[in-house]
Amino acid sequence: MVHIGGARMIEVGNILEEKIFYLDRAMLKAYADASGDQNPIHQNENFAVSVGLPNVIAHGMLTMALVGKFVTDWAGGSAAVKEFSGRFVKPVIVPADHKVDLTVSGVVTEIEGDRITVELKASSAGVKVLGMSKAVVVK
Amino acid sequence: MLNPDSVGRTFEGAESVKVSQSEIDAFCAVLSENDTTVAPPTFSIRITLDQSQEILSNPEIGLDWSRVVHGDQRFVIKRPIVAGDSFKCSSTIESYKVAAGNEIVTVRSDLHSDNQLVVSTWSTLVVRA
Numbered sequence: 001m002v003h004i005g006g007a008r009m010i011e012v013g014n015i016l017e018e019k020i021f022y023l024d025r026a027m028l029k030a031y032a033d034a035s036g037d038q039n040p041i042h043q044n045e046n047f048a049v050s051v052g053l054p055n056v057i058a059h060g061m062l063t064m065a066l067v068g069k070f071v072t073d074w075a076g077g078s079a080a081v082k083e084f085s086g087r088f089v090k091p092v093i094v095p096a097d098h099k100v101d102l103t104v105s106g107v108v109t110e111i112e113g114d115r116i117t118v119e120l121k122a123s124s125a126g127v128k129v130l131g132m133s134k135a136v137v138v139k
Numbered sequence: 140m141l142n143p144d145s146v147g148r149t150f151e152g153a154e155s156v157k158v159s160q161s162e163i164d165a166f167c168a169v170l171s172e173n174d175t176t177v178a179p180p181t182f183s184i185r186i187t188l189d190q191s192q193e194i195l196s197n198p199e200i201g202l203d204w205s206r207v208v209h210g211d212q213r214f215v216i217k218r219p220i221v222a223g224d225s226f227k228c229s230s231t232i233e234s235y236k237v238a239a240g241n242e243i244v245t246v247r248s249d250l251h252s253d254n255q256l257v258v259s260t261w262s263t264l265v266v267r268a
Binding site for chain 2: 077088
């Protein structure tokens, strides 16, 4: 058991309440600029289709960054995260003029000293997009 | 195809990469993160993926970056990145295999600021057949 914020007790099996993020083309453009990843599959529909994708897709790392935000909101800030991993199993598809969901949830799976391991789930339009995702946080 | 001799090789970034507050601000803004005093946990990808692309696209290494998709990603963070950090990046091609015609490469990157290891990242990149 670990005390977070002096008030709540964290135990293995604790659920991190589901949160929904919304992605749109404007967010993809903002992430492209912020990350330096200007791959046209994340911005240009014609290009994305020409390389066999159904439409523009979100950067896998944008998906992961949002899952990271989910974790840091729970853990009390960006500085709490010591490890973070995930596998990009399916892309988040972002049609023009749409907002698509990224639905994130988590569960505490291990506590070792002050290190709390959280397993994370992320899906979009009902399809799992991030697999084997885990974070280790310290408070 | 990747030159198999490159597995295990480490490449040192030629120049230091300095992190500015405006870069952290922009990254936080996308995530609606209000605390910009430290960088979000995945911020280092901004530095390491560029470095990996530069190394792996080198004709001597031979990876076709235009066909690369990101397979998985891992971060081990010793301390959060802050504005003013100046990083030396070293990247090692840790593993390489071919499965069903796809090439799968794992690159580890270590970011040092003031000779202290701040973040290690592992990026698995898949070159689609």
